Amino acid sequence: MELLYAILLGVLTACGVYLVLRARTFPVVVGLTLLSYAVNLFLFAAGRLHTGAPPVIGRAPAYTDPLPQALVLTAIVIGFALTAFALILSLRALGASGHDRVDDRKEKP
Amino acid sequence: MTHLPILPLLIPLFTGALLAMLPRQALTLGRSVSLAAVLAQIPLAAWLVIRTQAGPLVYALGNWPAPFGIVLVADRLAAILLFTTAVLAAAALVYALRGDDTQGRGFHSLFQFQMLGVNGAFLTGDLFNLFVFFEILLIASYALLLHGRTSERVRAGLHYVLINIAGSSFFLISLGALYAIAGTLNMADLSRRMAALPATDAPLVAAAGSLLTVVFCLKAAAFPLYFWLPRAYSSAAAPVAAVFAVLTKVGLYAILRVNVLIFGPEAGALSGLVFDWLWIAALLTIAAGAIGVLAADSLSRLIAYLVVVSAGTIAAGIALGNREALAATLYYLVHSTWIAGALFLLSGEISRLRGGDTADRLVAGPRLPRPMLLGGLFLAAAVSAAGLPPLSGFFAKLFLLSAAPSGWATLGLYGAVLGGSLPVIVALGRAGSALWWRHDAAQAPAAGCDAVRLAAAAALLIAGVLLVVFAEPLWTSLEAAAAEVMDTQGYIRAVLPAVSGGST
Numbered sequence: 001m002e003l004l005y006a007i008l009l010g011v012l013t014a015c016g017v018y019l020v021l022r023a024r025t026f027p028v029v030v031g032l033t034l035l036s037y038a039v040n041l042f043l044f045a046a047g048r049l050h051t052g053a054p055p056v057i058g059r060a061p062a063y064t065d066p067l068p069q070a071l072v073l074t075a076i077v078i079g080f081a082l083t084a085f086a087l088i089l090s091l092r093a094l095g096a097s098g099h100d101r102v103d104d105r106k107e108k109p
Numbered sequence: 110m111t112h113l114p115i116l117p118l119l120i121p122l123f124t125g126a127l128l129a130m131l132p133r134q135a136l137t138l139g140r141s142v143s144l145a146a147v148l149a150q151i152p153l154a155a156w157l158v159i160r161t162q163a164g165p166l167v168y169a170l171g172n173w174p175a176p177f178g179i180v181l182v183a184d185r186l187a188a189i190l191l192f193t194t195a196v197l198a199a200a201a202l203v204y205a206l207r208g209d210d211t212q213g214r215g216f217h218s219l220f221q222f223q224m225l226g227v228n229g230a231f232l233t234g235d236l237f238n239l240f241v242f243f244e245i246l247l248i249a250s251y252a253l254l255l256h257g258r259t260s261e262r263v264r265a266g267l268h269y270v271l272i273n274i275a276g277s278s279f280f281l282i283s284l285g286a287l288y289a290i291a292g293t294l295n296m297a298d299l300s301r302r303m304a305a306l307p308a309t310d311a312p313l314v315a316a317a318g319s320l321l322t323v324v325f326c327l328k329a330a331a332f333p334l335y336f337w338l339p340r341a342y343s344s345a346a347a348p349v350a351a352v353f354a355v356l357t358k359v360g361l362y363a364i365l366r367v368n369v370l371i372f373g374p375e376a377g378a379l380s381g382l383v384f385d386w387l388w389i390a391a392l393l394t395i396a397a398g399a400i401g402v403l404a405a406d407s408l409s410r411l412i413a414y415l416v417v418v419s420a421g422t423i424a425a426g427i428a429l430g431n432r433e434a435l436a437a438t439l440y441y442l443v444h445s446t447w448i449a450g451a452l453f454l455l456s457g458e459i460s461r462l463r464g465g466d467t468a469d470r471l472v473a474g475p476r477l478p479r480p481m482l483l484g485g486l487f488l489a490a491a492v493s494a495a496g497l498p499p500l501s502g503f504f505a506k507l508f509l510l511s512a513a514p515s516g517w518a519t520l521g522l523y524g525a526v527l528g529g530s531l532p533v534i535v536a537l538g539r540a541g542s543a544l545w546w547r548h549d550a551a552q553a554p555a556a557g558c559d560a561v562r563l564a565a566a567a568a569l570l571i572a573g574v575l576l577v578v579f580a581e582p583l584w585t586s587l588e589a590a591a592a593e594v595m596d597t598q599g600y601i602r603a604v605l606p607a608v609s610g611g612s613t
Contacts, residue, residue: 035278042282086274
């Protein structure tokens, strides 16, 4: 499970970084979203992966660490709000300048 | 347990929430509440400075003891920074009350949330909580940057928002890695555990710690991560840009706190993890900022590059890593925050007076009114920013240079700080002569200096003068603050009395 999880994180991060490096706002926003998914999953895995273990110490031989889940919850809320804000902002930038490039270079005809 | 350390958070939090609910018609009420809340921060921060002389105040939120709950730690350093922020914010808000606050919605409530984020970042003793406060101050700053939006602000804001969202992702990655290895995010607890870290985990912690510092360098605008700053700061409204002068300092504070506390002398192989490359990055930041200052075509962009130069100087002082250099760095930090704020406010007023296409571009424009007063204020701010005697900039640089240890470090620091001063003097001199001595006869002279706006800028300059007048007691207090920051064992004892063997 760890290997699968790690590969998933790697793929998500790679896709996110690729999209962030594009010079148009919409792919950049999608890329940041993918990156934040990868980060959230990574934070979740910081408490180690367990299945069927209670988040209580002493009731079972293994236990799940509940703290990373609380951290992930906070990170998701912040990340979601920021994504929405970035989307609105890129729409405004599109409206203001007529193109969606993040650098100000003119579109090739 | 005294509730004093949480007041700098509660006041802006509740005021901000209250102001968000006020109808737009209640402008006077909103303004007075906002001003009262910001002014109340000054005596509060001063009281904190006095109280922390006896040792750090630790406030356990919800009475959950550290490391299980989140703690706020008000030590001398945090209290001094809170005071610096409060004075800067008060001047910026007074300036904004003259009309900048009505150019868009929700200025006052955003301003309060900005204060909440900055104060929280200075006070918190928990890394994840630090992330949350960073996000609060960033979200408020995104919205403030777009305040009174023009298309230039939207473009600059988009860059600023995207790069900071990416930065936040890296912040979370390093937090996750640190938590996975150490099992805690409380800074004192992390510091304690670094001493007993198994050698196999050290490279991973080193990677996480370096990444954390890279993220803070992004917020602090250190080389090569400063490109977002000049555009964002120069396009923001003047009072907003003035408050932004403290945002880079939050990043620098985080670099200092994390690296001294977690990767301090007790951390074994990891001690002083980032200081070598932080030193080089700092010198390059000063160089890049100095070049930018020379190339700037408008006053606000010039000041934005001055912020980059000061970020580099502070980072260099932190990287030197001795007590005296740290005290000098703190002096420089307070000075540069206030003077950059004053310069941004002055540039806003100059830009408003010249108006139209000229605004604050360094070209011939309409004749400015009250040249003695306005020009005198600019001259005082410029002299201070360039580090010429007799104002605070000179003393800040003098303290820093005399604190440099002998050897190559001295050569690098002297070269960068003194070499960086020359372009700053040239650029500020050129800007002053362009603004006051080169007139476009075709344009009607500008009229109507705003006394309140000038007074707000002058107040920050006077605060800078007071730094010189009270240099000696201030220096003693800053040295004590620096010694307290370096004393990691004292910090751990204060935050975790139970585990470190004190009374429970």
